[in-house]
Amino acid sequence: MGKVKKYHLKTVDFTITPADENDLWETEWNIELRSDAERIGTVSFAGEKARGTVPFTIELSESYRNRGYGTEAIRMMVDWAFLHRNVYEVTAVTEHENDKAVHALEKAGFVYRSREGKTEYYSITKQKTSWLGLYVFIGILVGMILAIVLGSAPIGMLLGILICVAIGVGMDASENKARERVTGEKK
Numbered sequence: 001m002g003k004v005k006k007y008h009l010k011t012v013d014f015t016i017t018p019a020d021e022n023d024l025w026e027t028e029w030n031i032e033l034r035s036d037a038e039r040i041g042t043v044s045f046a047g048e049k050a051r052g053t054v055p056f057t058i059e060l061s062e063s064y065r066n067r068g069y070g071t072e073a074i075r076m077m078v079d080w081a082f083l084h085r086n087v088y089e090v091t092a093v094t095e096h097e098n099d100k101a102v103h104a105l106e107k108a109g110f111v112y113r114s115r116e117g118k119t120e121y122y123s124i125t126k127q128k129t130s131w132l133g134l135y136v137f138i139g140i141l142v143g144m145i146l147a148i149v150l151g152s153a154p155i156g157m158l159l160g161i162l163i164c165v166a167i168g169v170g171m172d173a174s175e176n177k178a179r180e181r182v183t184g185e186k187k
Contacts, residue, residue, distance in 0.1 A: 009076050010034065016043060016073060025049070031060070031073055040064040043077050045090075052088035052182040053123075054081055058104075065100055074108035082126045086182050091123040129175045135168030136161065 009016040014034055020027035024045075031041040040061045047055035056077065060070045081087045092110060094101040096118045106112075110122040143160025147153040179185075 009080060011072055011076070014040065014069060014073070016076060025054070029077070031069070040069065041073070043073055045077075045081065051184050052086055052179070054087055054090055056081075056090045056092045058092075058101075070100075070104040071107040074104060074110075078108065078124055085178070088126045088179055088183055089123050091121065094120055094122065096120050128179070129172070131171040131175075132165065132168035135164040135171070139164030 009029075012034070014031055016029050016031050018024050018027050018029045026044075026046050028042040028044045028046070030039050031043065032039050041059050041064065043056070043058045045054045045056055047057075049055070056074070058070060058074060058077075060073075078090050081090050090110075091113075092105055094105065096115065102120065102122075105122045108124070110124045113121045113123050115121070139161035140157070141160070142164055143157035145156070146160050147156025150156045150159075
């Protein structure tokens with residue numbers, strides 16, 4: 001039986017696996033068709049990483065472009081990167097004339113940032129986490145339970161919501177401080 005691959009991203013059409021599972025941020029990840037395991041391209045995060053930003057590259061075989069594979073691979077890898085606590089932005093560089101790459105990046109959510117000569121810079125940022133909404137909902141549930149226990153609906157609801165809103169605000173503040181420590185940006 002073959003070695004089980006620990007890092008294996010897959011869609012209906014293709015899989016993405018790292019060439020070296022011991023160095024996920026510097027190795028190329030191979031994009032292979034699921035139907036016949038044909039390698040159709042590579043993706044990578046190789047390059048200088050700074051302040052919560054990682055660079056991204058994709059290379060897709062010419063015959064597999066304009067099928068949505070590039071956009072889907074970009075989305076999958078960005079989602080994978082954003083699962084990591086200290087990654088808040090993914091950047092990509094392309095030539096101005098490469099309309100297909102620009103289109104794939106924009107469809108995947110990347111935004112144009114700047115241009116130097118014929119080189120264009122794009123990036124996508126991780127959305128800020130907001131726990132407050134979830135904890136308001138939990139506060140309502142806790143409030144209902146406290147209302148039953150205390151025998152007073154107004155007091156139970158008020159206590160439940162206040163306690164849970166305080167927890168949500170605290171978690172949001174903690175997440176924002178962690179982001180500021182990594183990126184150096186205050187928002």
